[in-house]
C-alpha cells in the first residue's frame with residue numbers, strides 16, 4: 001500500500017504524464033491567464049460538504065442506503081436556466097421518492113450537475129457532408145472546451161470557456177442550494193414534482209400518483225403523532241462530474257483551512273472515466289491527492305486486478321466512502337464480467353460502493369443515424385447487475401444515469417414505446433442520449449422493485465428500527 005499523500009502535484013508533473021483527452025490550445029499564454037484567474041476564485045464546494053457526502057457513501061457501502069446519481073450527459077451553458085434545472089431536480093427528487101418509499105432505503109442524491117461540461121471522445125475529429133462536400137472539424141468536447149455548432153470557429157478550443165464553466169457551475173449550485181433548502185424539496189409538495197407527468201397519465205405516472213397519495217397519508221399520520229422533522233422539508237443534494245480537464249481541476253484543488261488537506265472544490269464527487277483511468281496516468285495522480293469521494297468507471301474489459309490496483313492507488317488507507325466503482329459493461333457483458341471484479345475486490349476486504357451505469361455500455365447508432373440506447377437494454381443491464389450482487393451477497397449500492405427532466409426523444413422504448421422513427425422529434429442532447437422524464441421514473445420503479453425483493457436480511461435503518469427490541 002502507498003503512504004497517504006497530502007500535497008498537490010504540480011500541473012507540470014501532470015502534463016508530463018501526457019494525459020489523454022486533453023484539449024490543445026493555440027495560445028498558451030491565454031490558457032495560463034485563464035488558469036491564474038480560476039486559481040483566485042473561491043471554491044465551488046466546501047470541504048465539510050464533501051466530508052458529509054463521503055460519510056453518506058460509507059453508509060451506502062455498508063448497505064444502509066442507496067445512491068441515485070443522474071443528470072445530463074453533457075451540461076451546456078445555454079442549459080443554465082431556472083426551468084431546466086428545476087425540471088432536472090424534479091425528476092431526480094421524484095425518482096428518489098420512489099426509491100425511498102417503495103424500497104424503504106435512504107437515498108443519497110447526487111447530480112451530474114454543476115460541472116459536467118467536458119466530454120472524452122472516441123475520435124478527435126468529426127466529418128459531415130455539407131453541400132455535397134465532406135467537411136472535417138475537431139470533435140465537440142463539451143462546452144468547457146469548444147462549441148457544439150459545426151463550424152471551424154465554434155470548434156476552436158477556447159481557454160476562456162474554463163472560466164465560463166466555473167461561472168455556470170456557480171450559478172447552478174447557487175440555484176440548486178436555494179431550491180432544495182427553500183421549500184421546493186419539501187415532502188408536502190411531492191404532488192407537484194411530477195404534475196405534468198401525472199396529467200399525461202400513463203403507466204409510471206399513475207403509479208407515481210398512487211405512491212404520492214400513500215406518502216401523504218403517511219405524512220399526515222406522522223404529523224398527527226407529533227413528528228415534524230426538518231428532514232421532511234429539505235434534502236441534501238450533491239454535485240458531481242467527470243474530473244476530465246486537468247487544467248481546470250488542478251486550478252480548483254485547494255488546501256482546506258480546517259484540516260490542511262487538499263480537496264477538489266469543483267464538485268463534491270469526482271469520477272475518473274473509463275478512458276483515463278491508467279494507474280500511472282495524470283487523472284489518477286491528481287485525484288489520489290484529494291479527499292473527495294471518488295468514482296471509477298469500469299467498462300467491459302475491466303479486470304479485478306484493474307479495480308484492486310486503482311483502489312490501492314486512490315485509497316491506500318481504506319477510507320470509508322472513498323471509492324465507488326461505477327460499472328458500465330453493457331447488457332450483454334455484465335453477467336460475465338462483473339462477478340470476477342466484485343469477488344476480487346471483496347477478497348481484499350475493501351468496502352466499496354457498487355454502482356451501475358446502464359447507459360454507457362449500451363449505445364448504438366439507430367437506422368435513422370442517431371446515437372441512441374434502448375430502454376430494454378438499460379433495464380437488462382440493471383437486472384444483470386442486481387443478479388450478480390444478489391448471487392454474491394454484495395450490496396447493489398446505486399445507479400448512475402444520464403437523464404433529463406424534459407420529454408426528449410433520445411432513447412428508444414419505455415412506456416411510450418419510442419421508436420427509432422421518433423428520435424428526430426426532440427433529440428436535444430449535446431453528446432449521448434438521455435432517458436426522458438417518463439423513462440427515468442419507470443427505471444426508478446423497476447429499481448425499487450428489485451431493491452425491495454433483495455432486501456430481506458439486510459441491515460438498513462428501516463429494518464433496524466423494526467428489529468429493535470420493544
Ligand SMILES: O=C[C@H](O)[C@H](O)COP(=O)(O)O
Pocket residue numbers: 073119120121122123360431432
Ligand atoms: O459520455 C461518454 C463519452 O463522452 C461519449 O460516449 C463519447 O462518445 P463518442 O464515442 O461519440 O465520442
Ligand SMILES: C=C(OP(=O)(O)O)C(=O)O
Pocket residue numbers: 073120242272273274275297298328360
Ligand atoms: C464519459 C462517461 O462515461 P465513461 O467514462 O464510462 O465512458 C460519462 O459518464 O460521461
